[in-house]
Amino acid sequence: MTDTTGSSGPLLAADGTPLKKRLAQAMFRSRARAFGLAFPLIAFIIVVFLVPIVVLLQQAVYDARYTNLMPESAASMSDWDAISPPTEAMAAAMVSDLAKARENKTIGQVATRVNREKSGTRSLFTKTARSAKKMEAPFMEALIAKDKDWADIEVWKAIKIASVTFNPGYVASALDMKYNADGSFERQDEERRIHGKLFYRTLEISFLVTIFCLLLGYPVAYLLSTLTVRTSNLLLILVLLPFWTSLLVRTTAWIAMLQAQGVMNDLFVVFGLATDDARFSLIYNKTGTLIAMTHIMLPFMILPLYSVMKTIPPYYVRAAKSMGATNWTAFWRVYFPQSVPGIGAGAMLVFILAIGYYITPALVGGQDGQMISNIIDFHMRRSLNWNLAAALGLVLLVFVLFLFWLYDRIVGIDNMKLG
Amino acid sequence: MNLTKTLLATTALAFTAGVASAADSITVVSWGGAYTKSQVEAYHKPWAAKTGNTVVSEDYNGGLAEIKSQVEAGTVTWDLVDVELSDAIRGCDEGLLEEIDHSILPAAPDGTPASDDFIEGALSDCAVANIVWSTVFAYDSSKTPGVDSIDDLFDLEGFPGKRGLRKNPKSLLEMALMADGVPAAEVYGILDTDEGVDRAFAKLDTIKDSVVWWEAGAQPPQLLADGEVVMTTAYNGRIFNAAAGEGKPFEVVWDGQIMDFDLWVMPKGAPNKAAALDFLAFSTDTQQLAAQASWISYGPARKSSGPLVGLYNDGKTEMGPHMPTAEANLENALVNNFEFWADNQDELNDRFNSWLAN
8 A cells, every 4th residue: 555645654543543544434334334324224225126027137138947847758859859859858858747747746737738839749748658557668759659649759849848958939920930849940820910910018107107197297297386386385285186096096097987888978978079879989998098098197298397397496487578579489599498397397297107107008998099008017917927027117118218218318317407 | 850840841741731632723724704713603603502613724725835835845734725626636636635535424314325415526536525616607687687607608699798717717617608508418428529618718709808807705795796707606705705694786697607516625734633524524424514504595515414504694595595505596507517627727827828828
């Protein structure tokens, strides 16, 4: 360590230790104290936020179920090329594993896993496992004698895919691709391509909701920021009250408002805008999702806008006008640029919340107002294909991070102001 | 010091053991609404009165996701769950459920062993059925009179208006085929082929634009009551309760009904296994199953309960004719083929989801 104080020796504290060292100690102590205060939060975030996300996301690429439960069979298939006919060694390993899996009562798990790759193989596995113990060489013939499906190379290909531990198949299928037994990828069959469309629709809906929120929220926020504190506080309650009301209540209220026999349609009929037997379908479709989501997201736009507009000094606009600017020029050239950080924050907040939105589309979305989160929910709760759900979540996460990066490049994250 | 420790430890042990045997508390999970109410009245209350234990009743929305996450995280809090047949089979396959020894089930009053007394298919390795329910379709007779067959559900010309359908290919594909003229007995044979699946989806295409999709059992009666749909598929008990309990003019069409079981299953590692098994045996007793039928129109899963089914709890409606298993309702009825769905649900769900999205 070089000494900056030169030949006169280091400055010493009263007890003789170098002052520099004492300072470092004091700094360390205060930093440690600060860290100690923040530690509960950091630990909390790691335990309940980061760890679950990582654990869930690793399921998108890791699936050891088949390899763990059918070790011999998985090993026997590892260097099979998925083109030549399945070998006798593979059949022998299969029979031995099937017998063991039945004994351990894990055959159902194996069957479910393979069935995910090829429909109908579940009963093939459970049925064959019942008699696997009694089977004798040659095993391939014994298997085929039990069920002719074992002669189908497609079944063996499905098993081969299931036996891959680090499996790119789920991410591939989240992107509407198919992972083949020989390790290649191809596009999913036309009638099963769904995720691409849903991702696109999710973006479209989120984008539209953001635009609508901006168009509706900007004037409101402007009004709030220019009124006297007393009035604006009163009006702010009108923004906050729905914000504090349960999401479910607000969504179901929209159902009552928008349905064919609902309030809106009744009014349309009364005013002659629609006839009684040709009412508008405002709900259980994309229109319903857009209306309800815009309403629910509106406070997330108004609040950051309001907090930014509140800080814009009114005399800038007055000055511009005194120099001869029209109302429009004064607004567009002077006021609007200063409100951009609020727009950035509001739009970002609304857009990212909307991308992952789930409950409103589920309730009022019908078939063309569904978003990607609804299919993730489907795979979490109904099909129990958590691997695919994780893969879809991974794609969504990567996408949001990409948008964030893009936003930072174009607008700059420092320009964002949340209030 | 050592003595105090030992004393403390033993008192603590004795205390917890004493509490455990004196009053167990089990958590029973079911579907909520009128259905859970029927179970509370017929099973929970009498069992609690008999044993002094308490039953915590929780609601869920079906599926195995909660069980799977509890079992995999090793923090199981549910003791018994009421599930659909396909989920019972799947949960057992995936190793999420305890196997249930059928010998704990009480025999019928005339001595018939439980294994013979339960309807065929009602007992499986990990599950014991309590009711037979069915997916039917229903209409508002004050607005759309004259509906009587499964064809009418798909007949937009004869009966214009929106249709409510459950957002799930199960039951729906079968109904579509039956409406397309396939007799109940041949449905699964045809659905097992690619052409059969195409045919079912083609039939669904004809009404796709007029469908309101529902997911929770409480929605269809609401959709009918709001006039949002003119007909809707529904669980028969929910329609019965809206009609008998709330006086709604709803009628069930039994033609093309699809019967299914609801079963008790126990998540692997359930915390109060012994008490829960006792509850399970008690609730699937002949008497209790018959008692449940006075609260909701789902058929008991035991043959011996049939003759004991009496009046609805309003004291005047005869329950017999409202049961899925009543003779007159069985003319063109289908029993859900769980083997078929266990094998094909992944593929058909995918196909259905992308059909919906397009």
